[in-house]
Amino acid sequence: MKHVAQLYRYNEEVLTLEKGTSAFFSQNFKPQTDPTISHWLNFHSLEDKDSLSVLLDFLGLDKLLQEDLFAGDKRPRLEEYPDYVFFTFVSALPVS
Numbered sequence: 001m002k003h004v005a006q007l008y009r010y011n012e013e014v015l016t017l018e019k020g021t022s023a024f025f026s027q028n029f030k031p032q033t034d035p036t037i038s039h040w041l042n043f044h045s046l047e048d049k050d051s052l053s054v055l056l057d058f059l060g061l062d063k064l065l066q067e068d069l070f071a072g073d074k075r076p077r078l079e080e081y082p083d084y085v086f087f088t089f090v091s092a093l094p095v096s
Contacts, residue, residue: 005020005041007039010037022047026052053066
């Protein structure tokens with residue numbers, strides 16, 4: 001399985017990392033109910049648009065933000081919403 005995404009769950013006392021695909025997280029991501037734990041979903045690819053759309057809808061991400069995300073604009077950006085922060089940037093991955 002090619003891992004193109006990571007889920008970091010963290011607070012002051014704990015950090016966990018789960019790796020998977022966009023499809024894996026669209027089917028299995030369940031936010032924890034502990035309000036002290038933050039979640040950071042990190043994606044290296046937007047190729048699996050169907051799975052990502054399911055996950056983004058589940059998370060309640062703004063529809064205009066979703067449209068912009070898949071429109072191909074790869075400029076760095078940061079947007080703050082009442083329940084989440086969204087940011088995107090282009091980075092290099094090591095070849096393995």
